[in-house]
Amino acid sequence: MAPAACLAGPAMSLQWRRRPLLGTPVGWSDAVHPVLRNVYAARGVLTPADAEHRLQRLLRPDGLGGLEAAVALLAEAIRTDAAIVVAGDYDCDGATGTALAVRGLRMLGARRVDYAIPNRFLHGYGLSAALVDTLQPAPQLIVTVDNGVASVEGVAAARARGIRVIVTDHHLPGERLPAADAIVNPNLPGDGFPSKHLAGVGVMFYLLLALRAQLFPQGESAGRAARETDPADRTPPGGRPDLSALLDLVALGTVADLVPLDFNNRVLVEAGLRRIRAGRACPGIGALLELSRREPALLSAADLGFAVAPRINAAGRLQDMRLGVACLLAEDAATARRHAERLDAINQERRALQASMVEEARVRVSADDLAGDAVGVALYERSWHAGVVGLVASQLKERLHRPVIAFAPVDGGETSELRGSGRSIAGFHLRDALALIDARQPGLIVRFGGHAMAAGLTLRREDFPRFAHAFDAVARERLPEEALHAVLHTDGELPPGAFGVDLARQLQAGGPWGQGFPEPLFDNVFDCRRWRLLGDRHWQLELHDPRDGVRYDAVLFNPQEAEPPPRLRAAYELVLDTWQGRERLRLRLRHIAPA
Numbered sequence: 006m007a008p009a010a011c012l013a014g015p016a017m018s019l020q021w022r023r024r025p026l027l028g029t030p031v032g033w034s035d036a037v038h039p040v041l042r043n044v045y046a047a048r049g050v051l052t053p054a055d056a057e058h059r060l061q062r063l064l065r066p067d068g069l070g071g072l073e074a075a076v077a078l079l080a081e082a083i084r085t086d087a088a089i090v091v092a093g094d095y096d097c098d099g100a101t102g103t104a105l106a107v108r109g110l111r112m113l114g115a116r117r118v119d120y121a122i123p124n125r126f127l128h129g130y131g132l133s134a135a136l137v138d139t140l141q142p143a144p145q146l147i148v149t150v151d152n153g154v155a156s157v158e159g160v161a162a163a164r165a166r167g168i169r170v171i172v173t174d175h176h177l178p179g180e181r182l183p184a185a186d187a188i189v190n191p192n193l194p195g196d197g198f199p200s201k202h203l204a205g206v207g208v209m210f211y212l213l214l215a216l217r218a219q220l221f222p223q224g225e226s227a228g229r230a231a232r233e234t235d236p237a238d239r240t241p242p243g244g245r246p247d248l249s250a251l252l253d254l255v256a257l258g259t260v261a262d263l264v265p266l267d268f269n270n271r272v273l274v275e276a277g278l279r280r281i282r283a284g285r286a287c288p289g290i291g292a293l294l295e296l297s298r299r300e301p302a303l304l305s306a307a308d309l310g311f312a313v314a315p316r317i318n319a320a321g322r323l324q325d326m327r328l329g330v331a332c333l334l335a336e337d338a339a340t341a342r343r344h345a346e347r348l349d350a351i352n353q354e355r356r357a358l359q360a361s362m363v364e365e366a367r368v369r370v371s372a373d374d375l376a377g378d379a380v381g382v383a384l385y386e387r388s389w390h391a392g393v394v395g396l397v398a399s400q401l402k403e404r405l406h407r408p409v410i411a412f413a414p415v416d417g418g419e420t421s422e423l424r425g426s427g428r429s430i431a432g433f434h435l436r437d438a439l440a441l442i443d444a445r446q447p448g449l450i451v452r453f454g455g456h457a458m459a460a461g462l463t464l465r466r467e468d469f470p471r472f473a474h475a476f477d478a479v480a481r482e483r484l485p486e487e488a489l490h491a492v493l494h495t496d497g498e499l500p501p502g503a504f505g506v507d508l509a510r511q512l513q514a515g516g517p518w519g520q521g522f523p524e525p526l527f528d529n530v531f532d533c534r535r536w537r538l539l540g541d542r543h544w545q546l547e548l549h550d551p552r553d554g555v556r557y558d559a560v561l562f563n564p565q566e567a568e569p570p571p572r573l574r575a576a577y578e579l580v581l582d583t584w585q586g587r588e589r590l591r592l593r594l595r596h597i598a599p600a
Contacts, residue, residue: 019492020491021576028049040503055268068196068199070196078169079146080216080219082115082146091103093152094321100122104334105150105209107330122327122330125391131152131153131159133158134159137168144168146169150174151175154183157182160183160184172187175192175203176455202265203264206255207270252273256281288337289341291338296316297312305516306516319354322392323355332345362393370405383409385469394411398428408484412424413425414466415463421466429458435456442479451463528574529575530574533547533572534549542564543562546559546560546561559575569597573600575594580592
């Protein structure tokens with residue numbers, strides 16, 4: 006299917022496939038619903054132990070390379086009362102990691118801790134030389150969070166000024182590493198840490214655990230000292246600082262950065278969610294939840310990703326991420342509320358700008374067949390905002406099912422450079438593709454970095470046509486035809502009698518669900534008896550199961566079709582709708598097709 010047709014048409018054609026079980030569930034009690042056991046088995050969780058997300062099962066820091074050198078530098082800085090600057094990033098992972106580092110280092114005894122966040126329009130990404138120049142007076146130590154592994158020039162600029170540098174990052178390294186005093190990154194070649202999916206905030210949390218073990222051993226082994234008590238424990242043993250107080254930030258940053266929720270990340274996220282549900286979130290997260298009308302006691306990982314993270318990210322996209330960090334560092338509810346209201350207003354501006362840019366992209370692709378039969382799609386508009394192009398690429402990627410990179414001028418067109426942000430599909434490693442283009446055509450890409458599924462780069466404006474051709478060529482080489490057809494994976498049909506509040510409750514509590522550990526999604530055929538508009542864009546439906554005639558309430562957000570068919574096949578989540586203290590079963594439809 007041509008991308009232009011897909012983007013302009015009513016809905017993308019999907020191949021529906023059932024997730025296979027990856028083994029036989031064993032050892033589960035009868036209290037665990039058989040449907041949940043099979044949902045787990047389709048995600049490789051075969052025993053109750055695989056679903057025990059207790060902090061005592063968190064991986065120990067021991068295997069994480071670079072910790073020993075980083076801990077020694079931080080311990081010395083605290084002992085000598087050195088000035089420390091935390092250099093973060095302008096996304097939610099970077100903001101939460103920065104707030105975590107500042108709060109954590111202060112808890113561990115550092116008195117002179119400040120932070121610096123690059124302005125994406127002035128300093129570019131990461132610890133740049135331009136950002137280092139703004140640090141006046143110069144600190145004795147810089148600690149990067151969620152960046153730095155590609156900051157060769159920035160680290161060199163800092164070292165030339167006599168500043169020591171610790172890099173903490175999770176991004177894939179390039180061919181050349183910065184000459185930092187210590188680098189902590191589970192994705193460095195040969196690093197022995199078992200989980201390669203820590204977010205930047207997670208890497209920083211592990212560094213704080215290791216530092217605490219060094220500074221507050223209390224007669225324990227470093228390994229045991231690195232293991233947290235339950236977040237609800239307000240009195241950690243031996244008077245050691247309770248780093249579990251920071252797990253709400255770890256959960257938010259991990260979910261926001263869309264890193265795969267492997268077992269270790271699920272432990273971190275679940276611990277942070279427990280803290281928030283107990284009403285013990287930091288004031289900034291509490292204020293953002295209140296503005297987004299989310300009930301802390303019922304919070305899910307999806308709420309963090311869709312309600313809280315975008316409000317923080319908006320600051321880095323349109324203005325200055327220091328606003329987001331200030332909100333997360335606020336010590337009282339009133340201050341947090343003021344910051345949260347500013348972030349909410351910026352996010353509303355971002356949403357309007359994004360909608361306009363996505364519509365322009367849709368028209369471009371449809372009108373001039375820009376995508377045509379392209380496999381790798383690159384788009385550029387002079388009027389687009391560089392802080393929002395990543396969201397445009399994400400939406401187009403979903404509609405086209407092609408890797409997409411969207412570009413905008415740097416500094417509103419004042420320079421000759423373009424900044425691009427890309428999103429990919431399964432089977433196409435975006436950062437590796439950019440590295441291949443860079444190797445084949447040296448100098449075409451000014452700079453780049455990122456992950457398999459998301460990456461950023463800078464180009465000269467006059468080189469955009471050449472890059473667009475090269476990107477499409479690499480995508481054609483590396484993506485087989487079958488990878489260009491979107492696949493919808495579900496957990497199969499729910500049998501009659503399985504629909505119920507008890508199952509919905511167990512599914513809700515069975516996560517945390519998210520990237521790499523997807524929310525349970527079922528598919529069944531229903532008769533649509535009634536439907537109506539919900540607001541201006543959504544549908545509320547009355548569905549009936551043709552097997553037994555049972556009626557279900559359903560909702561579909563942002564449908565592509567003009568109206569639902571009388572009999573439809575629906576992919577849906579089984580959720581609980583809580584209203585005025587009452588629980589109601591509801592089907593949250595994700596996709597529909599005529600049956």
